[in-house]
Each structure stands twice: as structure tokens, then as C-alpha cells.
Amino acid sequence: MSDTHQVDNGDGTFSIALHYPVPDILNDVGMNYRAALVASEIGLLPDGRRTMLVSINPAEESLLDTGELYEHRLSQSSLLTQLQLGALYVSEQPVVFQLLQDALQDFEEPDMATYTEQFDLRQNSTLLNRITAALADAANSILNEETPVLERVDWAKTAIILPKPQAAEFIWALLVQNSSADVDAILAAPDTAFLAAVNTAIDQRFGSAA
Numbered sequence: 001m002s003d004t005h006q007v008d009n010g011d012g013t014f015s016i017a018l019h020y021p022v023p024d025i026l027n028d029v030g031m032n033y034r035a036a037l038v039a040s041e042i043g044l045l046p047d048g049r050r051t052m053l054v055s056i057n058p059a060e061e062s063l064l065d066t067g068e069l070y071e072h073r074l075s076q077s078s079l080l081t082q083l084q085l086g087a088l089y090v091s092e093q094p095v096v097f098q099l100l101q102d103a104l105q106d107f108e109e110p111d112m113a114t115y116t117e118q119f120d121l122r123q124n125s126t127l128l129n130r131i132t133a134a135l136a137d138a139a140n141s142i143l144n145e146e147t148p149v150l151e152r153v154d155w156a157k158t159a160i161i162l163p164k165p166q167a168a169e170f171i172w173a174l175l176v177q178n179s180s181a182d183v184d185a186i187l188a189a190p191d192t193a194f195l196a197a198v199n200t201a202i203d204q205r206f207g208s209a210a
Contacts, residue, residue: 013077
């Protein structure tokens with residue numbers, strides 16, 4: 001594992017990822033800073049990961065996922081030496097710690113959506129449309145699996161042509177799997193969360209891919 005990472009973007013620029021430890025202490029409203037970081041989704045990328053690094057030690061990525069580390073990202077126009085990276089790490093540390101304190105010192109766990117709110121969301125047109133798209137995406141992947149599973153393939157053949165009729169059923173997969181989130185968080189969930197919810201529901205219903 002390393003505190004500093006440098007990636008050549010191939011266009012004359014370099015991306016820097018600096019990993020800082022997050023204090024294992026409570027903020028002003030009694031929530032652990034690490035838990036607050038995860039719940040706040042600060043630093044979360046559109047693909048659902050907390051690191052820009054394609055290749056990273058699994059243990060280090062796990063620490064990022066649990067909020068024990070925070071990735072601070074910078075861009076440079078030239079390649080830095082290890083000595084320069086170390087100096088940059090030290091100089092950015094107070095900036096990062098202040099950023100985390102300002103963002104998280106009063107952060108509270110959002111209230112989870114009530115059953116009534118979840119029931120109302122089942123008719124949300126935006127959620128239904130995104131579930132429909134996720135269903136078609138999942139069906140296409142199943143039809144291209146190397147080792148087909150009959151029940152999965154039979155479902156996918158219909159779903160890829162007529163995904164919308166099933167959206168009302170599969171929307172519950174998203175709502176149940178994100179039951180700890182509030183309404184705003186569910187509505188703002190990335191496409192990866194929709195696809196993950198659909199794939200999990202498919203595996204539960206028809207079995208996982210062989």
C-alpha cells in the first residue's frame with residue numbers, strides 16, 4: 001500500500017491520488033467521521049468506487065470503501081519524483097483535513113425512507129424509466145454470458161424486447177436494497193446502483209450465472 005499514487009494520462013498530464021487516514025473519532029453530532037464520510041458519498045466517483053486508480057491493492061481499496069482512508073485527487077502537468085510526491089502529500093494534508101472537518105463535523109445519517117415513501121416511489125416515472133434501462137442492459141449481458149443458464153436466458157429474451165412491463169416489479173429490488181437511504185439519496189442513486197439492484201434480483205430469482 002502507498003499514500004501517494006501517480007498516473008500518466010497519456011496526454012501530457014498526470015493524475016495524483018493522495019490517500020489520507022480519516023480520524024476514528026466522533027463528529028459534533030456523535031457520528032464517527034469514517035461512517036460520515038461513507039454516508040455522505042464525498043469522494044465517490046460515478047462508477048461507485050472511491051478511487052480513480054484502475055490498479056490498486058485490494059486492501060487499500062477496502063480502507064477507502066470503509067472510510068478509513070480518503071482519496072484526495074490532483075492534476076499535474078509534469079511527472080513528479082517520489083520526493084516531490086512526498087512533499088506534496090505533506091503540504092496538502094492540512095487542506096484535506098480542513099475539507100473533511102468542514103464537510104463532516106455536523107453530518108448526520110440521513111433518515112431512511114419510510115414504507116409510505118417507498119410505496120409512493122414505486123410510481124416515480126424517473127425511477128421506472130431508469131429501472132427499465134437497467135433491465136434491458138442486464139438482459140443483454142445475460143444473452144452474452146459464456147455459459148448460459150436456461151431460466152436466465154428465457155427471461156432475458158423477453159426482457160430485452162419488453163423491459164418496461166417488468167420495471168414495476170423490479171423497482172422493489174432497488175427500494176429494498178437501498179432501504180437505509182432517504183428519498184433524495186434513492187432518487188440520486190447512480191446508474192450502477194440501479195444495475196446492481198437488478199442483477200441481484202435476477203440472481204435471486206433465476207440463479208446466478210454458471
